[in-house]
Amino acid sequence: MGSNGKSAIKERRPGREAAAGSAARSPDIPCAAHPRVLLLNAGYEALTALTARRAVVMLLCGKADVVHDNPELYVMRSATHEVRVPSVIRLREYVHIPYRAKVPMTRAALMHRDGNRCGYCGVRATTIDHVVPRSRGGEHSWENCVACCERCNRKKADKMLAELGWSLRHKLVAPQGRNWRLVSSLREFGPHWEDYLVA
Ligand SMILES: [Zn+2]
Numbered sequence: 001m002g003s004n005g006k007s008a009i010k011e012r013r014p015g016r017e018a019a020a021g022s023a024a025r026s027p028d029i030p031c032a033a034h035p036r037v038l039l040l041n042a043g044y045e046a047l048t049a050l051t052a053r054r055a056v057v058m059l060l061c062g063k064a065d066v067v068h069d070n071p072e073l074y075v076m077r078s079a080t081h082e083v084r085v086p087s088v089i090r091l092r093e094y095v096h097i098p099y100r101a102k103v104p105m106t107r108a109a110l111m112h113r114d115g116n117r118c119g120y121c122g123v124r125a126t127t128i129d130h131v132v133p134r135s136r137g138g139e140h141s142w143e144n145c146v147a148c149c150e151r152c153n154r155k156k157a158d159k160m161l162a163e164l165g166w167s168l169r170h171k172l173v174a175p176q177g178r179n180w181r182l183v184s185s186l187r188e189f190g191p192h193w194e195d196y197l198v199a
Contacts, residue, residue, distance in 0.1 A: 035074065036186075037086060038193045040067060042094035046179055046196040049186060052076055052085045064089040068192040087191040103175050105142050112184045113175050119146035119168050126150055131172065133158045142174035 037055035039047045044067075050058070056076045058064040060083065067088040074085035103109065110128060118125045125147035132138030135158050146168065148156075161167060175184075179197050189197065 035070060035072070035085070035087070035190050038088045038190060038196060039064070040088060040090040040196060041097070042091045044090065044196065045097075046182060046193075047091075047095075047097065048182060049190075050089075055089055056083045056085060058091075059083060059086075059089060062092070064091050070191055088193065088196065103142075103180050105140075105145065105174075109175070109181070109184060110142070110145055111147050113142075114147035114170075117147060117169075118149035118152055119170065119172075120152040120156070120166055121149060122169060123149045123151075127153050129153050129156060131161065131168070133160070136160070143172050146172055 129148035
């Protein structure tokens with residue numbers, strides 16, 4: 001274990017600082033320079049990804065505790081405090097989050113489900129197609145919408161798949177899993193996040 005208490009709160013990314021050499025940074029480092037912090041419920045369920053600033057405020061207010069440090073030495077300073085930015089924190093008190101059985105369908109979420117590929121031909125998708133056209137009673141739902149390229153979208157128009165002899169490259173299902181939405185909104189995982197974000 002090792003008591004690295006003091007040395008840990010030394011510098012933000014010492015290597016990079018040295019490499020940059022010039023222009024001393026303002027002591028109050030902007031948020032964008034920091035990685036995000038995963039917030040867990042008191043029961044260790046992942047809730048959301050916070051900015052470093054919000055996470056530090058929660059720690060300072062005693063609302064949350066550090067679960068995992070970030071191996072990169074990110075430090076946030078104020079006039080009176082110097083706090084090491086962790087990777088994962090956990091609420092002291094449990095908050096009840098209504099469980100949504102179904103992930104709401106948005107354009108971005110649908111594109112993510114389909115990997116940004118056209119459900120008919122596999123090229124890059126730029127739009128959304130209703131498999132059963134809306135004009136024929138098709139629903140705007142996970143099961144009836146698919147990512148689609150312009151070309152297929154134009155060809156398909158108001159026709160049914162059977163009329164064209166087309167088929168889908170994959171089955172259309174609503175994404176499952178408690179963390180699907182959070183995971184799909186993250187650009188990258190921080191250290192240790194995977195332990196909490198398995199859907
Ligand atoms: Zn296509």
